[in-house]
Amino acid sequence: MWNTAFDWNYTTVPQVALGGRPVAFPRGHILGGTSSINFMMYTRGSSDQYDHWANITKDPGWSWKNLKKYFDKNERWVAPADHHNTTGQFDPSVHSFNGTNFVSLAGFPTPIDGRIINATHQLGGQFKFNLDYSSGNPLGIGWLQNTVGGGQRSSSATSYLGSQFIRRPNLHVLVNAQVGRLLQTSAGHVPGFRTVEFRQHVAGPVQRVSASKEVIISAGTIGSPQVLLNSGIGPAEHLHSVGIRSIVNLSDVGSNFVDHCAVALPWLVNSNATFEQIKEPEISAELLNQWTVNHTGPFVDTLTSHLGFFHINNASRQHPAVGSLTPHYEFIISNGLIIPNPLVPANGHFFSIATALLSPASKGSIRLRSNNPYDPPLIDPAYLTNDVDKSAMRTAIRAAMKFVTAPAWSGYILAPSGGMENITDDASLDAFIEANAGTFFHPTSSNKMTHKGANNGVVDPDGKVKHVDGIRVVDASIFPYIFSGHPQAPIYAFAERISDLIKSSY
DSSP states (O other): OTTSTTBOOEEOOOBGGGTTBOOEEOOBOSTTGGGGTSOOBOOOOOHHHHHHHHHHHTOGGGSHHHHHHHHHHHEEEOOOTTOOOOTTTOOGGGSOBSSSEEEEEOSSOOTTHHHHHHHHHHHOGGGOBOSOTTSSOOOEEEEOEESEETTEEOOHHHHHTSHHHHTOTTOOOOTTEEEEEEEEEEOSSSOEEEEEEEEESTTSOEEEEEOSSOEEEOOHHHHHHHHHHHTTEEOHHHHHHTTOOOSEEOTTTTOSBBOOEEEEEEEEESOSOSHHHHTSHHHHHHHHHHHHHHSOSGGGSOSOSEEEEEOOTTOOTTSOOOSSSSOSEEEEEESSOSSOOTTSOTTOOEEEEEEEESSOOOOBEEEOSSSOTTSOOEEEOOTTOSHHHHHHHHHHHHHHHHHTTSGGGTTTEEEEOTTGGGOOSHHHHHHHHHHHOEEOSOOBOTTOBOOTTOSSOSBOTTSBBTTOBSEEEOSGGGOSSOOSSOTHHHHHHHHHHHHHHHHHHO
16 A cells, blocks of 8 residues: 555655665555554564663563563454464464454465475574564564454554444544644643644644643654654754744654665565466456455465564674564565566566564654645655664675575575676675665654653653653654564554553543
8 A cells, every 4th residue: 555545655865875765665644554554564572672671761661571461452363364273383372362453373375384484494593493473582483473363454443443442432533634733832841732733634724622631642753753843842953944943952853763674685486376476467356356255365464474583693782682682684585576676577486585674773863844744754764874784784685595595495496586696795785785775664763762861862651752741652753762573563562551651640
């Protein structure tokens, strides 16, 4: 659903380390936000990272142990769409079967599933098999867990705005409405902001609504800092530069913005049973009809059945991968092209691995384009601007090249493609990365959380905006630093915990 009415259709500023290319930056413009257009991958990450977050925020509630009940409150593990035998594909003791959001294993087999598992056993080491990467130790390669139930996407909209919730008399959902800014409602040493200014439809009049207790901003890593900046909350120098009066000089708003950078690696294969076959119009129509009738077939799945997570020993201290269990990079292993590549043969069939940096050191920013609150912001993830990230991406790609040397791939993988065939040394590898790197769709930390009383950061550990009364932020923008995995599971856990903190406040 990228590049449609369901996408904000953002584009980054030109990326210096990517040859000056701007990068398409999909974000969900739909109920459920990006959980309604993402790849549906469910990963909890490493216990080390949560424990470090608890330490730096001085709030033990953010530790792995104390967040467990919130993961459980969110997750409802269900059988995959094809109801296959899942023994040996996950650890039931890790998961919750009574939550709100459906999670399951892939529901349709692919011809490479067995080869992937065989390769983990043949190579071992960093490529070892991991029974369940949601256990707190994600390292190794394991079966995908995704937010799918009954062959259908399970998003924050289908879950938390489901039939048992949407009928509540104290819940009102206003669609086609865009918030522009918050207005100051009280002065004093700590100014209050409890009035929201918004418009319904692009050409609609600006309207206002006020909260009696507090305003909760959950506009995402792009939208939440944009709303704060438009409200006069942020770095004063930047606000003055676009003609906005600075009310609260909170310098970290929109800073510390980080995203996972990824490169897709295609290989030609000796098979026609890949996702390229599904793209043929007649086959696609038949499979879509199958899914529509009974929610079975390949359309119940995302683009992979397996993920891999890897830690770089002796990595630079600049990487925020804290502890021995936190991964620096990831594999998404796919039975076909992951993204279009103009350099591959037109009628080829492919195997792909996307390598993604999960603990990047490069930091970017979200800034305003103008003082019009409805203008799209300037999005700068600053991909690969720190040299340690370039080194880590080289390591990730070389690891992928090693993985396909396992005997399991003999006779199946024929040759690298899509420009990979030209990689002979560091210089040609760097050129390939520069030409092909893009977003992995996981931006975080543009309103980062720090401990109470800290002289940096945007929110306290309870999500309340510092030096302001009446505003709380609840989304991935408040992560203390980027999460080393797919972020939807910790976003849900953060939201569940802050929901309890809000309820206990009143």
